[in-house]
Amino acid sequence: MRFDLPDAPPRAAELRRELRAFLARAGRDWTPETRARSWMGFDRDFSRAVGARGWIGMMWPATYGGHEKSGLERIIVLEEMLAEGAPVGAHWIGDRQSGPLILRLGTEEQRRRILPGIARGELAFCIGLSEPEAGSDLANLRTRCERVPNGWKLNGRKIWTTFAHKSDYMIALVRTSPAPEGGSRHAGLSQFLVDLRLSGISIRPIRDLAGEDSFNEVTFDDVLLREDDLLGEEGAGWAQATSELAFERSGPDRYLSSYPALAAGIDALAATPTPGAEVTIGRMVARLNALRGMSLSVGGMLERGEAPAVEAALVKDAGNVFEQALPEQVRNLLDPADSPEGLRRMLAGLAQLAPTFSLRGGTREILRGIIARDMGLR
Amino acid sequence: MSELRSILVEQVDRLVADGGGVALLRRVEAGEWPAALWAGLEEQGLNLALVREDAGGVGLSWGDAAALWQVLGRHGAPAPIAETMLAAALLSAAGIEVPEGPLGIGLEGVPFGRHAARLVVLKGGSVALHAPGRCTPAENLGREPRDAMAAGERIARGELPNALGPRAALLGMALIRAALIAGALERILDLAVDWANTRKQFDRAIGKFQAVQQQLAAMAGEVAAVSVAVSQAARAVDACGLAAAGFEIGCAKVVAGEAATMGAATVHQIFAAIGITEDHELHHFTRRLWAWREEGGTERFWAAEIGRAALARGGANLWPDITARDADRAR
Numbered sequence: 001m002r003f004d005l006p007d008a009p010p011r012a013a014e015l016r017r018e019l020r021a022f023l024a025r026a027g028r029d030w031t032p033e034t035r036a037r038s039w040m041g042f043d044r045d046f047s048r049a050v051g052a053r054g055w056i057g058m059m060w061p062a063t064y065g066g067h068e069k070s071g072l073e074r075i076i077v078l079e080e081m082l083a084e085g086a087p088v089g090a091h092w093i094g095d096r097q098s099g100p101l102i103l104r105l106g107t108e109e110q111r112r113r114i115l116p117g118i119a120r121g122e123l124a125f126c127i128g129l130s131e132p133e134a135g136s137d138l139a140n141l142r143t144r145c146e147r148v149p150n151g152w153k154l155n156g157r158k159i160w161t162t163f164a165h166k167s168d169y170m171i172a173l174v175r176t177s178p179a180p181e182g183g184s185r186h187a188g189l190s191q192f193l194v195d196l197r198l199s200g201i202s203i204r205p206i207r208d209l210a211g212e213d214s215f216n217e218v219t220f221d222d223v224l225l226r227e228d229d230l231l232g233e234e235g236a237g238w239a240q241a242t243s244e245l246a247f248e249r250s251g252p253d254r255y256l257s258s259y260p261a262l263a264a265g266i267d268a269l270a271a272t273p274t275p276g277a278e279v280t281i282g283r284m285v286a287r288l289n290a291l292r293g294m295s296l297s298v299g300g301m302l303e304r305g306e307a308p309a310v311e312a313a314l315v316k317d318a319g320n321v322f323e324q325a326l327p328e329q330v331r332n333l334l335d336p337a338d339s340p341e342g343l344r345r346m347l348a349g350l351a352q353l354a355p356t357f358s359l360r361g362g363t364r365e366i367l368r369g370i371i372a373r374d375m376g377l378r
Numbered sequence: 379m380s381e382l383r384s385i386l387v388e389q390v391d392r393l394v395a396d397g398g399g400v401a402l403l404r405r406v407e408a409g410e411w412p413a414a415l416w417a418g419l420e421e422q423g424l425n426l427a428l429v430r431e432d433a434g435g436v437g438l439s440w441g442d443a444a445a446l447w448q449v450l451g452r453h454g455a456p457a458p459i460a461e462t463m464l465a466a467a468l469l470s471a472a473g474i475e476v477p478e479g480p481l482g483i484g485l486e487g488v489p490f491g492r493h494a495a496r497l498v499v500l501k502g503g504s505v506a507l508h509a510p511g512r513c514t515p516a517e518n519l520g521r522e523p524r525d526a527m528a529a530g531e532r533i534a535r536g537e538l539p540n541a542l543g544p545r546a547a548l549l550g551m552a553l554i555r556a557a558l559i560a561g562a563l564e565r566i567l568d569l570a571v572d573w574a575n576t577r578k579q580f581d582r583a584i585g586k587f588q589a590v591q592q593q594l595a596a597m598a599g600e601v602a603a604v605s606v607a608v609s610q611a612a613r614a615v616d617a618c619g620l621a622a623a624g625f626e627i628g629c630a631k632v633v634a635g636e637a638a639t640m641g642a643a644t645v646h647q648i649f650a651a652i653g654i655t656e657d658h659e660l661h662h663f664t665r666r667l668w669a670w671r672e673e674g675g676t677e678r679f680w681a682a683e684i685g686r687a688a689l690a691r692g693g694a695n696l697w698p699d700i701t702a703r704d705a706d707r708a709r
Contacts, residue, residue, distance in 0.1 A: 279681045282683065286632035314602055318600075376571055
């Protein structure tokens, strides 16, 4: 495992100033609950405004609506959005993983059809991985796609699909041929670009414990897909789906999900001094700074074309521990009676959301298994 | 890592490993001065590593130095070369010629003070070079010499430039201890992984058990965090000087101290009873980790400083302040 800190990109300070001015205006009316939901907040108007500023698809070629910026500049945008708890959910998945996947593996037609819409903040994506019988054991998935004249027929069920009910497309990992007897279950899987308006698709929101409709059960009943809805290569779905994990797991969304509560907690403590609070706050800030260094290091390695899969798993695991503990630490510094209403509402929102931090994008147990294997255990 | 840095790290790694390994740590803990190792380190010019080339030194960056300290920590730091590098840098910056031999910094809890050729004493922004006076021996939890020294005859005196500032000794020691902790943690993590792959219970290597894997993976995260925090701190010193790198150094010492606690607890859990024995090598590293947490400012000390500043600046400034440090580094 290796972490090398990159240098800040040129014009970083200027870009941050632009972002802060934009967010100060856009975020005037965000509630504490919105800020607590952070990248689980879905706001198409906001995403369109972000797209109009050129802050989605930043690294993609201009031909596809991108802005040809560096990965480190993109990270600056992500950091500033998350530090404000901006509701970036409508473009987050498209910008972070679906878009890059289409750019790398899609046909020219797919790129031209899809990418500009993501970059404008108009097309929202969801991730079709988990199924009733395939959670951490993803290769056990049962949804299948079979060849029919001029295309494919999709049948099966995805579950826990975040924002499926609000999204335009799903990239689904499905079985296109049986796993070879005694061979790897990773064989015979393929990825498809599924337009969620197609007939035969039913999407049932599943209310979460916070009372929100954030995830869904998506059923495919003889859904007819076109030949060119296949994404990448038939049978290479497993490798394709896991190839973006270093991007998905190392970003600032893996340690900043609860950051707004730290800033709000600091302000509350300034109004109501608590003996010893400075030590707890200092420990959190020190951790935050180190995690940021780890995340940026992986960002720098990705920028150089390296494949830091294990480092990324490590950032996610350590980051999740931090972002999960943060609201509890703030809570322990202030009695509810001494907390301003905004902070109380933010902490209430985070208490209900925080359990997902170490579930989404690979559970803590799976990540630690990946790390352990790299260390020579197992 | 630059090529120069990897070559240096490899050299020091070999030098200290060949110098005696754990057997040397045992002898040092019993009171022996590692004379041969020290001679080798001085022969390589490492005592002058942080002294500028135009002042007769090697002119390494703090980033290079921190990498060397980290590898020194992997071997339990059997000689006070890191402290001597820092002392020499301070002397040289104040225009004082660096003498040969191990150098002690300050008068309380001086690492290997009883063996110091000279003492470097800071007061405000001024530096004085003294002959060692009376020594009252003491040791830390790592059984490393940490002696109370009286200052003998003053040999030279000078002023530190502003970039080093009046807290140069504290900041430098904190960075050294954080880097040593990073290295020692890497070492005990390696030892624990080897053990987990070797030791069998229930007919399996214990490393096959998920409970064991999960603990070691979590520890790997802590070890990586310390290493990154130390790199951040050393880069900040290179970019803006010791005096202005208090934030990053403090962060590194906080993270290092917390990781030392967690890492030592984890490896002892993995090694179980054998790891508690005098005969086993583990305690030479874990006792040092516990001791190094206390030196150069504890987690509590640095966290309080960082936290007070954050509270004084207010929540809205925290993120801008943290990210503005990037620009400082690029300057």
